[in-house]
Amino acid sequence: MTTLNLQEISVQLESPSLRDRMLALAHLRHAPAEDAVPLIKKVLDDESLQLRSMAIFALGVKPTPECYSILVRILENDPDYGIRADAAGALGYLGDVRAFEVLSRAFYEDTDWLVRFSAAVSLGNIKDPRAHDILIKALDSKELVLQEAAISALGEIKDIESVDKILRFAQSEDWLVRQRLAEALGNLPTPKSVSALKYLEKDSHPNVSEAARISLKRLEEIDNQA
Numbered sequence: 001m002t003t004l005n006l007q008e009i010s011v012q013l014e015s016p017s018l019r020d021r022m023l024a025l026a027h028l029r030h031a032p033a034e035d036a037v038p039l040i041k042k043v044l045d046d047e048s049l050q051l052r053s054m055a056i057f058a059l060g061v062k063p064t065p066e067c068y069s070i071l072v073r074i075l076e077n078d079p080d081y082g083i084r085a086d087a088a089g090a091l092g093y094l095g096d097v098r099a100f101e102v103l104s105r106a107f108y109e110d111t112d113w114l115v116r117f118s119a120a121v122s123l124g125n126i127k128d129p130r131a132h133d134i135l136i137k138a139l140d141s142k143e144l145v146l147q148e149a150a151i152s153a154l155g156e157i158k159d160i161e162s163v164d165k166i167l168r169f170a171q172s173e174d175w176l177v178r179q180r181l182a183e184a185l186g187n188l189p190t191p192k193s194v195s196a197l198k199y200l201e202k203d204s205h206p207n208v209s210e211a212a213r214i215s216l217k218r219l220e221e222i223d224n225q226a
Contacts, residue, residue, distance in 0.1 A: 113143050124149070
């Protein structure tokens with residue numbers, strides 16, 4: 001990407017037209033992170049929540065050393081719960097283990113379930129085993145999506161100790177919860193995981209049975225490599 005193109009994008013990001021600003025931001029996906037981030041920062045406080053959301057996501061996939069601190073500031077201070085959730089999600093994309101404390105605080109202290117959901121997902125994405133206690137607590141949430149996020153994240157961090165805790169969801173009435181369980185068990189090689197997956201392979205919902213079949217194959221490959 002030439003300097004001229006970057007200059008054109010910079011000008012377009014200041015356009016009074018939201019469509020122009022959104023197109024300019026989208027063009028930055030082709031730019032190196034070090035060129036893109038200074039321009040992304042120009043719209044982090046835009047009047048459009050949609051554009052702000054796009055910009056925050058862009059910081060997660062165009063990492064530079066300053067992206068972490070920017071996203072932490074947004075997560076901890078922004079008044080809009082959707083924007084805070086976006087920041088929590090982007091921190092997961094960064095994969096920076098420094099985010100563990102920040103995401104943990106967001107999970108325990110934020111009053112909005114969407115932020116807590118994003119924090120739980122990102123705790124799985126950064127693959128920090130310290131997330132065990134938080135994710136086990138999330139299994140008891142009243143919100144199904146938080147249960148789903150916790151099950152998936154426990155699989156992501158390969159938390160073998162959690163197997164007994166998550167197996168109760170094999171009987172969940174919600175097929176998405178059962179699917180998340182089947183996917184997570186594919187990362188948790190234990191005899192109980194195999195038994196549960198054989199049960200889920202016979203599930204009435206095709207997505208669940210397919211996820212179980214794939215996870216059984218994965219566990220078989222892990223066993224063969226051992």
